Amino acid sequence: MSIFLYILFIFPILLIFFTNYLPSKRKLPPGPKGLPIIGNLHQLGRLLHSSLHKLSLEHGPVMLLHFGVVPMVVFSSKEAAKEVLKTHDLETCNRPKLVANGLFTHNFKDIGFTQYGEDWREMKKLVGLSSLVRKSKSLSGIYIREEECDLLVKEISKSARTQTLLDLRKALYSFTAGIIFRIAFGQNFRECDYIDMDRIEELVQESETNVCALAYTDFFPTGLGWFVDLVSVIDEHFKIAQPQDHSDLVSAMLNMINRPTNSGYLNITSEHLKAMMTDVVLAGVNAGVTTMIWLMTELIRHPRVPIRSDVCLLSVLCCLLLPMTLKTTDPDWPGESHLTRITEEDLEKVEYLKLVIKETFRLHPPAPLLLPRQTMSDIEIQGYTQSRAYHINTYTIGRDPKSWTNHEEFIPERFSNNLINYKGQHFELLPFGAGHRSCPGMALGITILELGLLNILYFFDWSLPNGMTIEEIDMEEAGDLNIAKKVPLELVPTLCHS
Ligand code: HEM
Numbered sequence: 158m159s160i161f162l163y164i165l166f167i168f169p170i171l172l173i174f175f176t177n178y179l180p181s182k183r184k185l186p187p188g189p190k191g192l193p194i195i196g197n198l199h200q201l202g203r204l205l206h207s208s209l210h211k212l213s214l215e216h217g218p219v220m221l222l223h224f225g226v227v228p229m230v231v232f233s234s235k236e237a238a239k240e241v242l243k244t245h246d247l248e249t250c251n252r253p254k255l256v257a258n259g260l261f262t263h264n265f266k267d268i269g270f271t272q273y274g275e276d277w278r279e280m281k282k283l284v285g286l287s288s289l290v291r292k293s294k295s296l297s298g299i300y301i302r303e304e305e306c307d308l309l310v311k312e313i314s315k316s317a318r319t320q321t322l323l324d325l326r327k328a329l330y331s332f333t334a335g336i337i338f339r340i341a342f343g344q345n346f347r348e349c350d351y352i353d354m355d356r357i358e359e360l361v362q363e364s365e366t367n368v369c370a371l372a373y374t375d376f377f378p379t380g381l382g383w384f385v386d387l388v389s390v391i392d393e394h395f396k397i398a399q400p401q402d403h404s405d406l407v408s409a410m411l412n413m414i415n416r417p418t419n420s421g422y423l424n425i426t427s428e429h430l431k432a433m434m435t436d437v438v439l440a441g442v443n444a445g446v447t448t449m450i451w452l453m454t455e456l457i458r459h460p461r462v463p464i465r466s467d468v469c470l471l472s473v474l475c476c477l478l479l480p481m482t483l484k485t486t487d488p489d490w491p492g493e494s495h496l497t498r499i500t501e502e503d504l505e506k507v508e509y510l511k512l513v514i515k516e517t518f519r520l521h522p523p524a525p526l527l528l529p530r531q532t533m534s535d536i537e538i539q540g541y542t543q544s545r546a547y548h549i550n551t552y553t554i555g556r557d558p559k560s561w562t563n564h565e566e567f568i569p570e571r572f573s574n575n576l577i578n579y580k581g582q583h584f585e586l587l588p589f590g591a592g593h594r595s596c597p598g599m600a601l602g603i604t605i606l607e608l609g610l611l612n613i614l615y616f617f618d619w620s621l622p623n624g625m626t627i628e629e630i631d632m633e634e635a636g637d638l639n640i641a642k643k644v645p646l647e648l649v650p651t652l653c654h655s
Contacts, residue, residue, distance in 0.1 A: 183542040186230055188212075188221035196223025204634055206525035206552045209233070213553050219539045227253075228545045229529070233553035235560055237539050239584040241547070242591040245536045250593035253531035253546035269436050269528055273593070280433060281597055293340050293601045299501060302604070305335040306499065306612050313617055317650040322622055325453060325646045329446045329609055336605055337441045342434065439638075441598050444523040445606050447641040448588075451521035452513060452610060454646055455567045457619060458627050499615060504607045510614070512569035514606065518555075518579055518588035520567060523639055525552035527590045551587045552640075560585040617650040 189212055191197040201208040201224075209231050213220055218234030232238055241249055251273045268280045309332040316323040339345050504510075526548045535544040556564045561571065577583045580599070581591035589596035596602065613619075621627070635643035 184540065186219040186221040186539075186541045187216050189216060191223045194226065196225050196227075198223075198225055204640070205637075206550060206640065207634070209526070209548070209550050210553045210556075213550065218553075219541055221545075230541075230543060230545050230547040231550055232538070232547060233550040234557065235554050235584040238549050238551075238554060238587065238591075240538050241530075241543075241549070242581075242584065242587075245532070245538070246592040248534050248536050249530050249532045249547075251531040251533050252594070253529050268433065268597070269440060273533065280429070293604070298340055301339045302336055302501070302608055303498065305332050305339075306608055308332070308335065309609065310612055310616050313613065313650050314652060317617060317652045320649055320651070322647045323650055325613075325648055326446060326450055329449050329613075330442070332609055333445045333605055334438070334442045337437060337601075340601070341437045341441070437598075440596070441602065443639045443641075445602050445609075447523040447636075447639055448514070448517055448521070448606055449609055450642050450646050452517040453613070453619065453648070454630060454632070454642060455517060455520070456513070456614075457621065457646075457648065458630055459567055460627065499608065499611050501604065501608065504604070504611065507607075507611060509569070510607060510611060512572045514603075514610070515572045515577070515579060515586065516567055516569040519561070519586055520555060521640070522551045522555060522588045523641075524588075525640055526550055526638075527587070528594065528638075530594060549587065549590075554585055554587065557585070613650075616653065618653045619648045619650055622647060622649060 189197055189200055192199065200212065200222075209220075209222075210233070212222070213231060213233040218232065218237050220231045220233070222229050222231060232241055252270050268277060271277045271280070309328060312328050312331075313323060335345070335347070529546055529548055531546045532544050535542055537543065554560070558564045577586055579586050579588050581587065581589060581595050584591065589599045589602075621630070631642075631644040633643040634640045
């Protein structure tokens with residue numbers, strides 16, 4: 158019995174103690190002193206990125222902490238991020254198996270949390286390069302986005318006509334989820350009764366919290382029945398008798414069952430499907446909506462020169478440049494009989510919007526710590542030996558005074574005279590990460606973001622509810638992986654084009 162106890166409890170504790178707390182020959186990064194067993198957990202608040210930001214100001218851009226017994230290095234400078242994500246890309250593209258090892262998404266059958274290897278490569282290809290991109294670039298993808306833009310504009314014009322408050326997040330959520338569901342799963346949630354759209358936002362938040370809280374339950378309840386009825390989605394794909402059509406993700410995955418890969422056969426199971434759908438909904442919908450809300454909040458907070466005049470200029474530019482393409486008799490369409498539909502080509506004409514998006518990403522990266530990574534072999538970063546799990550704090554990097562003047566201010570023009578973009582080559586701005594584990598949905602994510610924003614800025618003027626001042630806008634953050642505005646952004650839209 159005592160040997161059993163030793164093996165089960167005492168031996169692992171001693172092992173952790175010796176490996177983590179006793180002096181090591183390696184040069185380890187500095188960091189706040191922790192307590193036995195709980196490590197630095199007592200120094201971390203509700204918002205992890207914000208706690209790490211404060212700690213890094215004290216301990217430097219490479220910092221070692223212990224999340225309980227798990228050692229974690231946090232990189233908070235663009236130089237460290239560059240070294241780790243560029244120089245050591247392949248060695249550092251694994252995901253750590255965190256505390257609740259094995260409890261993560263469907264036994265690591267998803268993309269985001271799975272280990273580097275053949276399965277991951279095949280799954281990532283599916284989201285990043287093949288079906289999703291093909292579909293999103295195809296005519297049907299463009300058509301889906303146009304339809305969803307129309308629905309968004311009509312929904313908002315109802316509030317504009319009655320001058321009632323609108324919870325912008327709700328409208329943008331159904332716009333974004335509408336596009337992602339139709340492109341990724343081939344399902345229009347408005348037309349099928351097995352997708353509970355009213356609960357989807359709530360459930361996405363809930364599942365994200367579960368991932369982060371490392372709850373000792375199954376993170377994503379089996380069957381995904383609470384979210385989307387997977388069996389119905391698959392049935393629907395067979396029912397439509399379209400075995401040749403691999404244009405959406407589910408069709409493409411069904412097509413991959415038992416397809417040979419470089420290392421034998423990739424057995425796509427229903428676990429893979431569930432995990433992939435969870436990834437796409439969590440990663441694809443939330444980050445975009447969060448960014449649109451932060452951007453609108455910042456625009457409302459900055460009505461003065463130079464921001465205000467530039468936002469006006471944006472509208473003026475839109476008026477001048479966007480073509481009046483169609484006529485409509487639709488009574489719900491804002492304005493008179495002309496339907497000025499924003500097309501995807503118009504996105505190239507509104508340069509200022511792109512600057513505003515970059516500035517929003519800088520100050521409010523939707524996933525400020527990216528997803529955690531782990532080195533696959535010992536490497537040296539910024540003079541320290543590194544063979545541990547690590548986070549990159551893009552929140553701190555986006556506010557680093559060495560990279561940004563007036564770093565706390567919202568100034569989109571800072572991007573007008575430089576080439577910094579968010580595609581993973583400039584390590585001071587990493588909203589999509591960089592390297593092998595960067596976001597495969599970036600192109601689609603950006604298109605949805607720009608389209609949604611241009612539609613709501615072009616057709617409507619936005620104001621705060623009666624009596625509310627800019628100073629009263631609450632900027633508190635909430636969330637775990639995805640950091641959103643805590644208090645809903647409720648605004649009154651007014652039609653501005655007829
Ligand atoms: C504005 C929109 C989006 C933002 C800001 C965003 C951001 C991110 C970030 C920061 C990561 C972690 C990257 C890293 O650790 O280096 C990520 C990963 C991921 N994203 Fe996105 N994302 C967006 C849209 C999308 C969309 C539309 C999809 C799919 C339809 C998607 C699918 C994924 C997946 C599957 C991963 C995991 C990749 C891996 O681990 O290999 N994302 N995203």
